[in-house]
Amino acid sequence: MNAPSAPLVTVVVPLFNAEPFVVACLDSLRRQTWRSLEVLVVDDASTDRSADVVADYFASHPGFRGRLIRLARNSGVSSARNTGVRAAGGEYIGFVDPDDVVEDGMFEALATAALSSETEAAACGATVIGGRPGERLGITTTAETLAGIEVFERMCTGRFPSSVCFMLFAAEVFDSARFTEGYRFEDFIFLAEALPSLRSVRVLPEPMYRYFRRGGSETGVLRPSVLHLFVGMDVAVQSIHAHIGEPRATHLDAQVVLRLSRTVCHQAFAFGSDSELAREVRGVAMGHLTWNRIKVCIEAGDLRLALSCAALKVSPWLYGVAFRARRSSHGLRRDAGRSRRP
Helix, strand or coil, rough: CCCCCCCEEEEEEEECCCCHHHHHHHHHHHCCCCCCCCEEEEEHHHCCHHHHHHHHHHHHEEECCEEEEEECCCCCCCHHHHHHHHHCCCCCCEECCCCCCCCCCCCHHHHHHHHHHHCCCCEEEEECCCCCCEEECCCCCCCEEHHHHHHHHHHHHHCCCCCCCEEEEEHHHHHHHCCCCCCCCHHHHHHHHHHHHHEEEEEEEEEEEEECCCCCCCCCCCCCHHHHHHHHHHHHHHHHHCCCCCCCCHHHHHHHHHHHHHHHHHHHHHCCCCCHHHHHHHHHHHHHHHHHHHHHHHHCHHHHHHHHHHHHHHCCHHHHHHHHHHHHHHHHHHHHHHHHCC
């Protein structure tokens, strides 16, 4: 249990149409063992009863330090988070999505880790609920302190989840960093800008955040916002060349661009078919899949990524046919596995 003089931690919860889930989220925050904690719920003009549910919850738990901020119009999660950051009174700031929950000791562990190691941020792992059995978003196997640029490199290569919900930041981090409003993949964009400038981050192996992977409106649909991933990619590339020396910067640039461009193409193949948007997505991706970047990855020994992207570059149509066939086969096997369960 933390001492009475412990620094205040502010948890920002951006809220939009999460009426069925938000009480469980608030319950998990009310159970936190770090008692010097305030919760700011920023309602992004929900059209259901989410905001009223939160207001009733705070009224029913007067000992719980919580505040509801209502936005006049829907502006997106980045705007809601930025509003919460501006209103935060804590020395440390964290984020929890309203349809997720956290372990009772999560913010005590993160705050203690940041304080004891004198780092600007702390991070933990997560358990995925609704994903593969036992799926975790782990970021390390043992507790360690890393430079922000090291964490950034891990994120760029898929070894660190691009989510602010698994992290706690010193409030001064937000003196020079904000969430970019109007774009999806806001966490990746924010972390690509913020992480390289952090002196150190304390990373914990325990999965203390419970991330719920729910079927939703984004499932199986290709949306124009998928193009926002290229905005995050450009920010990451700028950070790479601003903070990392050669030849590592050139290789990391190639890794990030090839991996993310391939990911966007996969979404277009899976959900867009031959729609105009799918063609636009593939066209933008092909502009980033340059032979020079593929060559850099080959020279660095990153053969699997390089060969996959080379095949995509040579024949997007044939690659798409093979991708859809493989995806369909995997889906059939998963369905067969489920049907055999008692």
